[in-house]
Amino acid sequence: MASSETALAAGQRARGLAPFLRSQMRNIAPFLTLIFLSGFFALASPSFATLDNLGNILTQVSVTGIIAVGLTFVILCAEIDLSIASIANVTGIAVAYFTLQDSYVNIANIPLPGAVAILLSILLCALLGLVNALGLTVIGIPSFIMTLAMMQIAAGVSALLVRGQIAYKVPSLITTLGSGSIGGIPWLVIVAAIMLLGGHLVLTYTRFGRYVYMVGGNREAAEYSGLNVKLILGAVMVISAVCSGIGGMLGVAHFGSAQQNEFDTYLLDSIAAVVVGGTSLFGGRGGIGNTIVGLFVLGVLNNGLDHVNIDSFLKILIRGLILLAALVINVYAQRLREKAVE
Amino acid sequence: MREDRSPILELQGITKSFGGVEALRGVDFALHAGEIHGLVGENGAGKSTLMKIIAGVHTEFSGRFLIDGQERHFRSARDAHAAGIAMVHQELSVAPDLTVAENVFLGNQPTNALGLVQWRRMAREAGEQLARLGLDVDPMSRLGDLSIGLQQLIEIARVLFSGARIVILDEPTSALSPPEVERLFTTLRRLREEGTAIVFISHFIEDILRVSDTVTVFRNGRKVAETASAATSKGALIEAMIGRGGEALEHSYSDDLMLPTPSDSPVVLKVDQLSLARSLKDISFEARAGEVLGIYGFMGCGQQELSRILFGKLKPDAGTLAVEGTPKTFASTAAARRAGVALVPESRRDMLFHQEPVYKNISISILDRISSLLLKPAQERDIAKRQVEQLQIRPPVVGLDLGMLSGGNQQKVALAKWLTYPPKLLVLCEPTRGMDVGAKNDVINIVRDLRAKGLAIIVLSTEPETVLSLADRILVLKRGALVREFKNEPVSKDRLLEAA
Incomplete structure (x- = not known):
């Protein structure tokens, strides 16, 4: 039997590099995109490849990164969450709503101690996530539709809280984490890094993380293995909402204001970061590592386009085209892998 | 004319x-x-x-x-x-x-x-x-x-x-x-x-x-x-x-086979008056520890639905289930698993993770037994290796993606995932479908071992040979109703076909 095992191992080796690379296409392609984009902008603009600018890029992707942690869980389960930006917005507004504002701010708010304000805001986003979870698992509304409704609901709550006004003050802890820095490194970047690391550890080393991958890989099989699929799906929706909420609170501090529609671009950016990084929209493949690469691709792209002389209206189109290219690669990588397995 | x-x-x-x-x-x-x-x-x-x-x-x-x-x-x-x-x-x-x-x-x-x-x-x-x-x-x-x-x-x-x-x-x-x-x-x-x-x-x-x-x-x-x-x-x-005569390689089961006297060991599963829309009508039976209960019927007779109800995947319109005397209504497959029920469905596509390695396929149903929060991959691999050896799964490499295995070996993996901590009741749908003779015999031996360990086993199949080779007692399901029970009497393929 030992000999058959070595023969088999040899066989696997003999099968060679090409199939291995094909099966790893999902991870390789985004990385190549990142290297290509960085190289291009470094050549095109002398101000791009500097340490200062790296700091800029990191700060620019941090809020997206925090939101994308939760979204990675959702997409790994082959679901989607379209309410992330709205939930981020409403949570950011809520934490300001519970903070004493300057007298010129015309919002009938409820000032509370900072810790209570933060706690209430996190409860709010968790609650909204729970509504998503119940709609998806108990009622059986597809996540695409359920979270589309939640997008409106959260935007509605935001509108009611600020009534077209702008709030500026948030609890001091949030101010520090969102706009302060330590030893020259913004706290925002540190928080994003910690949350990404945490997400990675949960997905890779915990039982729950394994369940997320298995449910995404084959939901029927997960059910036939006696997993509580609905509980897992519900949990990822709540995780996504809470990550969005944290991103929203820090984002408000980072921007210096809390107002309606502040986070609208973060929906597409977060989804793009996760998918461009190579996490499969069909579930079960990818992870936080991919999301980090995706964040950098997006960050380099957004930042680099500012460094080269380019029609600012064309930038939107270019972003769209790059997103499309990444989606095409995503689908093809899935097919290549399936072929490699079967 | x-x-x-x-x-x-x-x-x-x-x-x-x-x-x-x-x-x-x-x-x-x-x-x-x-x-x-x-x-x-x-x-x-x-x-x-x-x-x-x-x-x-x-x-x-x-x-x-x-x-x-x-x-x-x-x-x-x-x-x-x-x-x-x-x-x-x-x-x-x-x-x-x-x-x-x-x-x-x-x-x-x-x-x-x-x-x-x-x-x-x-x-x-x-x-x-x-x-x-x-x-x-x-x-x-x-x-x-x-x-x-x-x-x-x-x-x-x-x-x-x-x-x-x-x-x-x-x-x-x-x-x-x-x-x-x-x-x-x-x-x-x-x-x-x-x-x-x-x-x-x-x-x-x-x-x-x-x-x-x-x-x-x-x-x-x-x-x-x-x-x-x-x-x-x-x-x-x-x-x-x-086909009469010795031309068939396999045991043809055309001759009468004597079923043993029904055991009086404890009842593990009691099904009472189970009905599901137009698929099942008033199904009642018992499965006992250390006994293989065969359920035979043609395609579409309601076997699939019955197996899904036993594992909490489908909810019956009427009727009750009891495991070891405790009435159960399974809210999910997870609840059924916790109650000690395991199911191996007939479709390998539905029950296995083809893009994941063999060891993850084997450990998925028992992860909560071996780890509370953090995974223990080394232990998972050990458990998988033991099962792969016992069931003679080929190739014996637990890190290989499941999709690389042949159909018969995949089927064994589907069984293996329930065997480290054996359930009280094991429900097998078409356990030998599409297998060659060698793999079939392996599965038959595994099932007999499990019976000896005191599991209650239900085998549902549309192939008379499968039921005849495994079962101690046979129920015949016809258009959603139980029409005949064979026990302590001679049975053959002819008699089964005749009853269905």
Whole structure:
């Protein structure tokens, strides 16, 4: 039997590099995109490849990164969450709503101690996530539709809280984490890094993380293995909402204001970061590592386009085209892998 | 009289193989206008393969294919359709969200000069056609709201009234109630009078004998008999299907097998008056520790639904389950697993993670036993290695993606995931389907070992051999009802087929 095992191992080796690379296409392609984009902008603009600018890029992707942690869980389960930006917005507004504002701010708010304000805001986003979870698992509304409704609901709550006004003050802890820095490194970047690391550890080393991958890989099989699929799906929706909420609170501090529609671009950016990084929209493949690469691709792209002389209206189109290219690669990588397995 | 006319369809020396396995070997087959031709044979005997060749589904084969004496070679099902051949496949293929009328006219709706669908005309004509089948259904109602039997009849109606000269029906009666079967037969007889040639495949031999003029029997990819229906009997047909004599490699189970005295060990599962829509009616039985209970029945008899209910995947409309005396209503498969029930379904696609390594497939159901929060991959691999060795899974590499394994080995992995912490009740659907003899014997031995360990095991299968080789007691399920129990008595394939 030992000999058959070595023969088999040899066989696997003999099968060679090409199939291995094909099966790893999902991870390789985004990385190549990142290297290509960085190289291009470094050549095109002398101000791009500097340490200062790296700091800029990191700060620019941090809020997206925090939101994308939760979204990675959702997409790994082959679901989607379209309410992330709205939930981020409403949570950011809520934490300001519970903070004493300057007298010129015309919002009938409820000032509370900072810790209570933060706690209430996190409860709010968790609650909204729970509504998503119940709609998806108990009622059986597809996540695409359920979270589309939640997008409106959260935007509605935001509108009611600020009534077209702008709030500026948030609890001091949030101010520090969102706009302060330590030893020259913004706290925002540190928080994003910690949350990404945490997400990675949960997905890779915990039982729950394994369940997320298995449910995404084959939901029927997960059910036939006696997993509580609905509980897992519900949990990822709540995780996504809470990550969005944290991103929203820090984002408000980072921007210096809390107002309606502040986070609208973060929906597409977060989804793009996760998918461009190579996490499969069909579930079960990818992870936080991919999301980090995706964040950098997006960050380099957004930042680099500012460094080269380019029609600012064309930038939107270019972003769209790059997103499309990444989606095409995503689908093809899935097919290549399936072929490699079967 | 029929022999005087030349056949409208004639096949000569048809041979067809799938990946080196011959599904048909030199089969001759002729079909005449105005004839109902019954086909019988066990699962995998080659009936469906032959019909799919006729219907243009399988296009690669050797042999001659003649229609009206002209040699033809279809490249697709469209070609066959154009030649006037239509088939109702075993699996229901309807559009549940469209209306009944749209389903009857699927792909063929009457349109006016502008290309707009003539709804009123379509509804009227659909109503007329369905009335010929004795169906009083509102043509504008949504098809999915009707019972499965009615849906099946409407699919049949679509094919019957499509104007085809040759109509092939594969297991058309499996989901029909007796009056529905009667109406179908009346229609078939009328179409026969009008000159349509009909092929009727069924496991229900009484049905075949009642409606067909000629019967052809298949066994192991060969045509073994063709006879006038009036000149044969159920017994003779079953004998021809199974085959006497020592030509079969495997134990043929044609001789009587003595079932043991029922054990009086504790009852693990008690099922009482279980019903599910039109799939199951008043099912009651018990499964005991250290006993293998076989449940035999034809395709579509309700086995699948029953197994899903036992594992909490489907909820019954009525009836109760009790595990070791405690009544249970499983809210999820997770609840069933915690109560000590395990299921290995018949489809490997549904139960395994093809893109994940073998060890993760084996450990998935027991992760909560070996780790509370953090995974223990080393332990997972150890457990998987032990199972791979015990079940002789090939290749014995637990890190390999499951999809790289052969079907039989995948099936063993599906079993392996329940064996480290054995459940109280193990439900196996088609545990040996599609396996070679060696793998089959392995599985049989595994099941016997588990029985010796005191598990209650339920084996559901549409293959009599599977049930006969494993079970201590056998229940026969027919159209959703338990019709016969074999215990402490001689049983054989003939007797099982006879009961079903």
